[in-house]
Amino acid sequence: MTKCGYVSVVGRPNAGKSSLLNWLVGEKIAMVSHKANATRKRSNIIVMHEDDQIVFVDTPGIHETEKLINKFMLDEALKAMGDCDLILFLAPVTDKLTHYEDFLVKNKKNVKHILLLTKVDNVTNEEVLEKMKEYQVHSDKYESIIPVSIKKGTTHGNILDDVVKHLPEHPYLFDPEIMTTEHMRDIFKEFIRESIFENISDEIPYETDVLINKVEEKPKIDVIKATIIVQKGTQKGMIIGKNAEAIKRIGKDARLKIEKLTGRKCFLELFVSIKKGWTKDKQGLRELGYDVTF
Known part of the structure; x- marks a missing residue:
């Protein structure tokens, strides 16, 4: 067994x-x-x-x-x-x-x-x-x-x-060929968040989140559209950066991570949206995929 x-x-x-x-x-x-x-x-x-x-x-x-x-x-x-x-x-x-x-x-x-x-x-x-x-x-x-x-x-x-x-004798819980039970769009979201943490300083990354709007698998390329959520207008400005340099940096970094995992080319388009106080609001958290039950 x-x-x-x-x-x-x-x-x-x-x-x-x-x-x-x-x-x-x-x-x-x-x-x-x-x-x-x-x-x-x-x-x-x-x-x-x-x-x-x-x-x-x-x-x-x-x-x-x-x-x-x-x-x-x-x-x-x-x-x-x-x-x-x-x-x-x-x-x-x-x-x-x-x-x-x-x-x-x-x-x-x-x-x-x-x-x-x-x-x-x-x-x-x-x-x-x-x-x-x-x-x-x-x-x-x-x-x-x-x-x-x-x-x-x-x-x-x-x-x-x-x-x-220390584990019990038990049949496999999952197909042994898979590495995670996470949906690919959730992994893409985390790669984008990671890129924000790596490219934006101070507290701003902690007040950001990501919504994956669309994932389309075309014959030769994956097309991903995602929105970065922030709490304030000043944060939006810093995520985008002068001449959009910051968001380009975030996008390139995330795209390379995605391509390395999938083995396919990726076109990643990022948007930025303000959602005031989302880290303090139960409904805001739920809308971003956090199942708040307390």
């Missing part, structure tokens, strides 16, 4: 969750940004490991805030933690234990978890060992602790072998 189950990947904002998942699946699917709180919704990324299937759930960073969009993000992370067979908690090696201890409080169902020490490329082996010793005070809580170094040669197997040990 094969093993199969859901594994939620959680941690504080900017802990490296999406980067880890893209590395494990071998394709760029999850949105990655050096800025915190880029991931807003749960998404499934499917990894086959020998004869077993792991359904990783990418989640927003665990954090507390009063903004409605951020409350939705925290709710997404907590739901993922409660609905899975195993949790991978990502802890940057330079972090204090407070983030992990907060996670232990929020893990109300006491779902089994593996502790991954991330970003170990930036410290010495001695510092990694010292941090592992610090976590031993909670050794009765986690199943194992694994330092993760993508650059220094941690292999997929180091993590996946350990993950599979």
